[in-house]
Amino acid sequence: MLEAFKSHLSAAFPELMGSSFLLACSGGLDSMVLAHLCKDAGLEFELAHCNFNLRGEASESDQEFVRETADKLRIKTHIKSFDTIGYANQNKVSIQMAARALRYEWFDQLTASENHLRYIVTAHHADDALETFLINLGRGSGLEGLCGIPARTANIRRPLLAFSREDLEAYAETARIAWREDASNSETRYLRNRLRHEVIPALKAASGGFLDQFGNSVRHLDGSRALIERYMDGVFRKVSRESDGVLVFSIPALRALHPREAHLHELFRDYGFTDWKALGRLLESETGREVQSPTHRLLKHRDELLLKHRVPLDRGPWSFDPHNPAAGLPIDLTVEEVAQMHRAGKEVLYVDKETLKKELTLRKWQKGDYFYPIGLNGRKRVSKFLKDAGLSRFDKETAWILCSGKDIVWVVGHRADDRFKVTESTRKILKITWQKKSF
Amino acid sequence: MLEAFKSHLSAAFPELMGSSFLLACSGGLDSMVLAHLCKDAGLEFELAHCNFNLRGEASESDQEFVRETADKLRIKTHIKSFDTIGYANQNKVSIQMAARALRYEWFDQLTASENHLRYIVTAHHADDALETFLINLGRGSGLEGLCGIPARTANIRRPLLAFSREDLEAYAETARIAWREDASNSETRYLRNRLRHEVIPALKAASGGFLDQFGNSVRHLDGSRALIERYMDGVFRKVSRESDGVLVFSIPALRALHPREAHLHELFRDYGFTDWKALGRLLESETGREVQSPTHRLLKHRDELLLKHRVPLDRGPWSFDPHNPAAGLPIDLTVEEVAQMHRAGKEVLYVDKETLKKELTLRKWQKGDYFYPIGLNGRKRVSKFLKDAGLSRFDKETAWILCSGKDIVWVVGHRADDRFKVTESTRKILKITWQKKSF
Structure with a gap:
């Protein structure tokens, strides 16, 4: 030997x-x-x-x-x-x-x-x-x-x-x-x-020579596995995209795959999903249905499946001085005083600086949060607002709130509050920009 | 039960x-x-x-x-x-x-x-x-x-x-x-x-419940097999084309496949090739090397592999009347008398009708065949001519010869014979066209 x-x-x-x-x-x-x-x-x-x-x-x-x-x-x-x-x-x-x-x-x-x-x-x-x-x-x-x-x-x-x-x-x-x-x-x-x-x-x-022949079989299977991996690389690129830390799978694209179970098994196995029948049912269920693996969550939202890590959320709050916002914040906010407003995108907020307290806080929204959405006459629950905005549960869970004291200034990336808006009488304008990250 | x-x-x-x-x-x-x-x-x-x-x-x-x-x-x-x-x-x-x-x-x-x-x-x-x-x-x-x-x-x-x-x-x-x-x-x-x-x-x-679990494993393997089949359909289209009853595989395209052995195994298994190492060697061997399965032959020719059925060749000859050539011929020849020559392609022959015998014969070439290729001063062996033309062994084996009596009139699709060509003194021109089939 x-x-x-x-x-x-x-x-x-x-x-x-x-x-x-x-x-x-x-x-x-x-x-x-x-x-x-x-x-x-x-x-x-x-x-x-x-x-x-x-x-x-x-x-x-x-x-x-x-x-x-x-x-x-x-x-x-x-x-x-x-x-x-x-x-x-x-x-x-x-x-x-x-x-x-x-x-x-x-x-x-x-x-x-x-x-x-x-x-x-x-x-x-x-x-x-x-x-x-x-x-x-x-x-x-x-x-x-x-x-x-x-x-x-x-x-x-x-x-x-x-x-x-x-x-x-x-x-x-x-x-x-x-x-x-x-x-x-x-x-x-x-x-x-x-x-x-x-x-x-x-x-x-x-069966004489069984162990050697078994070795040959296994080498064949290794080769087959490699072929499937190459194939699935292509399928994965075709049916999914990454968006803001969430993998988004197109359900019409998933439905076009035959045989469906074998494809779903390969696509989601690495994320700990082993019950392919449950995955198959998820494709056909209503928006909001979710299945979980030990490590991941998979959510049906309209004609997409959203996949993300199962991490416990740190809900905050984080307090910060608007003149130095990045220090220790979980998201990337920049603040500058500007002479005038330009057209505000969803990721840009203009506020009347003098309506704000000296210290702002950032946190996840929570049950019972209310605010006064610009353009709406009156108060609205944040949860209702986010639901009406058509957000998926994942996006809802991770929505950020910018507060001045107890008052909500901004549902970050979604809607400003009417009470802090720039008006004719505003003397100092603050521009707050959220730099969205892909991760 | x-x-x-x-x-x-x-x-x-x-x-x-x-x-x-x-x-x-x-x-x-x-x-x-x-x-x-x-x-x-x-x-x-x-x-x-x-x-x-x-x-x-x-x-x-x-x-x-x-x-x-x-x-x-x-x-x-x-x-x-x-x-x-x-x-x-x-x-x-x-x-x-x-x-x-x-x-x-x-x-x-x-x-x-x-x-x-x-x-x-x-x-x-x-x-x-x-x-x-x-x-x-x-x-x-x-x-x-x-x-x-x-x-x-x-x-x-x-x-x-x-x-x-x-x-x-x-x-x-x-x-x-x-x-x-x-x-x-x-x-x-x-x-x-x-x-x-x-x-x-x-x-x-x-192992309790072994048989049921084995059944689950096998269902998984069936699914894996289906994925590989889908993958290989795409690979097959990418690396091969069909030409005249022969499947032609591009060797550079085959070389680009990893892992090579698993791909070769899948590509050629259905044709009875089981020795994937021999296939791997064939990719690297010189032109003219061939491996055979019980049903098929695979030939390396330049930067291609040529695959065809292992069928015994019917070498002919078939005699026919040029006025009614299609009857019983293994290939599709049309003959017509024309007033003048147009530019002859490889699949078209113009001959002086009066130089031909009444009955023509079609057959595969054989050892010892000679002819007088147009443009060449003198006699040449058909085998040497075909080799010099760069034909693969498969194409050489299947080359057709059109004869008038014992004389070769045309190496069909390749070269006419000088003795039957249209000259200044020709009174009747025959145009013979070979209709190549894909099958």
């Missing part, structure tokens, strides 16, 4: 032969064999071991075992102990997600601070890939879940994907490599074990 | 409730349960049983069993006996392919002659789909092999795909349905049996 490993490296991972890397090592069969292979192949690397403190004594023994092995092999070791359960509770994620996040965060720190370590190398092999494939097949995954574990992503390299578990076991035996049973706490452990010990051996027995 | 079957029918196959169909029935568990379900659901149908005569006595017993069952159920039965082995030998296909071809040919005949039978219904179920998926995964298939067995194609319907083998077994037991062990002679029988009895039960045990 050492020769096969070496020739695989020079064919597929020449970068690992020329520079130093970090090898993620749990102490289990896979990573111990990889460590020995790398050592025997004369590569330059260091070990990184995460102690997730999930199994008491056993975690300590794993750590000790990795350290001893590293000493024996005369390799530098990095070891870090994590409060995985604490992190999981604090961030409301699964133990598995927590371990994954902690591990890669630390690896990134290590490769950033020790910049001779150019790559992170993991011991995933062909059987892992098949297990993951079958797990995802049993979850109803689409193509994206059935594509392979990539041999390279960013600075991560997986040089054992071309080898089977049997290859590793055989090498461990001939090279007398010791390892510790990998009693990981992954939630898929039970499932993985049954796949590993029952399903996959049966598959291999039923 | 009967209720589930009925509601599945009305949701997904309403067409089967309104019209009569042919149910393909081997006598095995799946088709016997389907026959009983259809009877119990009050549908109108007839049975079709193929006796492939592959297992001697057992084949006869299967046939007898289906006939008895049909009598009991008071359903009309169609039974046909086939010489499957003879067909396989004669057509040089596998027994399995032969059985498949014979079966569908007969079904088509039946539904064509008995036109109250609107559909062909088969008993494929979810476990069959999973078996086929795993078999193809173990063959390195791409997306096209991993997409589902379709519930409907043309006039075939598969209403049991939503049900598992356990569902069928349970119904067979409660409804006391008898069946005969399906000892099919398929080449995948050994593999299917191991998948059926070892792998799939282990998968189902490892």
Whole structure:
């Protein structure tokens, strides 16, 4: 296996032969064999071991075992102990997600601070890939879940994907490599074990060369995935535009896509939407209907779907001196005294300076806000005004209010208040301009 | 199960409730349960049983069993006996392919002659789909092999795909349905049996609801396949054009496609090319290199790939009277006597009528052909002439020769012969026009 490993490296991972890397090592069969292979192949690397403190004594023994092995092999070791359960509770994620996040965060720190370590190398092999494939097949995954574990992503390299578990076991035996049973706490452990010990051996027995052919299938699927990505790039450009931090999808354009569900799935998957039937229904529902993913909100508004991040709104208020408005404001306002009014656009407000208090405040509108819209005889609720203006819920939620004391001066970008307007008797005119940003 | 079957029918196959169909029935568990379900659901149908005569006595017993069952159920039965082995030998296909071809040919005949039978219904179920998926995964298939067995194609319907083998077994037991062990002679029988009895039960045990989730995955993959087809339609139009029965692919356009292999695979798969590495090499090889599939030939010619059917050439000759040339000729020639020459294009020939024999012949060129090209002082080999003209091998192979007796009058569409040209002393001019066809 050492020769096969070496020739695989020079064919597929020449970068690992020329520079130093970090090898993620749990102490289990896979990573111990990889460590020995790398050592025997004369590569330059260091070990990184995460102690997730999930199994008491056993975690300590794993750590000790990795350290001893590293000493024996005369390799530098990095070891870090994590409060995985604490992190999981604090961030409301699964133990598995927590371990994954902690591990890669630390690896990134290590490769950033020790910049001779150019790559992170993991011991995933062909059987892992098949297990993951079958797990995802049993979850109803689409193509994206059935594509392979990539041999390279960013600075991560997986040089054992071309080898089977049997290859590793055989090498461990001939090279007398010791390892510790990998009693990981992954939630898929039970499932993985049954796949590993029952399903996959049966598959291999039923169909000769199954693992290699599976690898070919996965390469095909990777290619198919790439084609779909190219296709969807074009579709995305055709059906959407960006406006003020919101992605706007044309519903007539979406309706023209066939098959609809597959297109919707691809368009909105990256935003965390997995229920394509709900997306399909959204197209046909009335204005104001919304579906949410863990990270995003998607709103039907007339003949568009509006997509934006689910971020909690900071509603303000922010107080500011009109002579120095930009300091600390969430939006970009410029204020200048001018000799006369020019035609005011929606993003420009002219006011009678002397009607204003010294300090202005900016905030999101709230229930119960009233103002006196210019051109309207009397008072109007801001919420009613915004609704009548035909704004989408997203635009309504983010509408800004400029106040002088408790009085609304401007529903920013929409309508000025009558009480502060420039009149015949105005002596000083302030021009306030809102610089809209795309972000 | 009967209720589930009925509601599945009305949701997904309403067409089967309104019209009569042919149910393909081997006598095995799946088709016997389907026959009983259809009877119990009050549908109108007839049975079709193929006796492939592959297992001697057992084949006869299967046939007898289906006939008895049909009598009991008071359903009309169609039974046909086939010489499957003879067909396989004669057509040089596998027994399995032969059985498949014979079966569908007969079904088509039946539904064509008995036109109250609107559909062909088969008993494929979810476990069959999973078996086929795993078999193809173990063959390195791409997306096209991993997409589902379709519930409907043309006039075939598969209403049991939503049900598992356990569902069928349970119904067979409660409804006391008898069946005969399906000892099919398929080449995948050994593999299917191991998948059926070892792998799939282990998968189902490892992962609850596996079969349903697998169904979801397959629906996703079907959607992905549809996206790729839409994408490839556009790519195909961009990189290819049709010329005279040959598909011409621009190599610079093919080179611009990334990832190249996935694109080549999709572009040429339908023409029987499966070795995408060979296709990749062809792009980079010298003019004249060719790869073949069972059905097609793909030729590199300069900066193009030329694709055409692998059909044996009929080389001729065809003799004809120049006054009535179209009769029976493989190409479209028109002949007329004209008063004078106009500027001759490549597809038009002017000759001195009195230099010709009464009967002309048309044929493909052959080795050893010589002629006297106009404008050239002397004799030239046709093969050398065509090569010097820069023709691709495909164009060379299909070049036509017009002869008068043994002498070449015209390398059709390329060059006239000096001996028959119109001169000062010509009294009668014949104009021969070749009408090029796109096909």
